[in-house]
Amino acid sequence: MPSPQASWSAPGLPEGRRSLTAYAYHFGPGVAYQPAHRFIAADIDLQEGVWLDIGCGPGWLAIFAGAGKPELDVVGIDTSKTMISLAEDNKQGRLNVTFREMDAREVVYPQHTFDVVTAVQTAHHWDDPAGILAEAFRVLKPGGRMFIYEADPEATIPRDWIRRRGIWPPDSFLKRRWKQYGMDQARWDQLKAVGAASPFGTECEDDRHGFYRRLVLTRR
Ligand SMILES: C[S@@+](CC[C@H](N)C(=O)[O-])C[C@H]1O[C@@H](n2cnc3c(N)ncnc32)[C@H](O)[C@@H]1O
Numbered sequence: 435m436p437s438p439q440a441s442w443s444a445p446g447l448p449e450g451r452r453s454l455t456a457y458a459y460h461f462g463p464g465v466a467y468q469p470a471h472r473f474i475a476a477d478i479d480l481q482e483g484v485w486l487d488i489g490c491g492p493g494w495l496a497i498f499a500g501a502g503k504p505e506l507d508v509v510g511i512d513t514s515k516t517m518i519s520l521a522e523d524n525k526q527g528r529l530n531v532t533f534r535e536m537d538a539r540e541v542v543y544p545q546h547t548f549d550v551v552t553a554v555q556t557a558h559h560w561d562d563p564a565g566i567l568a569e570a571f572r573v574l575k576p577g578g579r580m581f582i583y584e585a586d587p588e589a590t591i592p593r594d595w596i597r598r599r600g601i602w603p604p605d606s607f608l609k610r611r612w613k614q615y616g617m618d619q620a621r622w623d624q625l626k627a628v629g630a631a632s633p634f635g636t637e638c639e640d641d642r643h644g645f646y647r648r649l650v651l652t653r654r
Pocket residue numbers: 439441442463464467488489490491492493511512513514517536537538539553554555556559560
């Protein structure tokens with residue numbers, strides 16, 4: 435098994451410091467992006483079946499996706515033990531949402547398990563996108579879809595997509611972070627090329643949702 439990615443933001447940091455970055459994410463972006471995650475959950479709107487969120491972080495997308503849907507099971511996976519424990523706290527005992535420490539390069543579910551796979555703001559961390567797309571293809575049911583989202587620093591940020599305390603965080607701060615840590619157009623184009631070369635092949639649609647660039651890959 436390939437070794438799990440050491441950290442989502444700071445490879446090489448000792449374990450204690452890595453946990454700090456996860457906590458910082460939980461209290462910062464993890465809160466700010468909650469409305470965006472609600473919009474994503476509402477847009478995909480899967481009512482029943484099984485949904486996999488890879489790189490789930492503090493778990494809000496999985497939690498919003500599963501809310502009020504007893505026929506839907508949502509699984510969130512992340513390589514960060516701290517993120518998974520924060521997600522467990524956030525889910526407050528919801529029975530149809532499960533979080534597991536797992537690398538998206540090696541998903542321990544059988545083929546044709548999931549109706550939907552999402553990956554929000556995690557693709558810019560992947561050192562093996564081809565391997566992750568191949569795994570997503572394997573675990574998706576025929577006809578199932580994978581949605582990859584990355585914030586676009588050039589996008590207009592819809593007002594209600596970010597939870598703010600007063601004026602914090604301002605758009606300028608968010609865009610600076612996305613420029614610093616996210617994907618520019620060239621990296622996004624590389625990801626699209628990986629998608630086109632993956633088993634998804636031509637079933638790879640590039641569009642937008644809110645302030646995100648979005649790739650929708652359909653498993654034939
Ligand atoms: C910037 S956070 C985004 C979290 C969440 N999706 C969100 O939008 O708030 C990226 C997450 O991807 C996770 N990650 C990175 N590579 C991964 C991999 N190969 N498998 C699973 N999780 C991964 C990191 O540990 C981190 O929690």
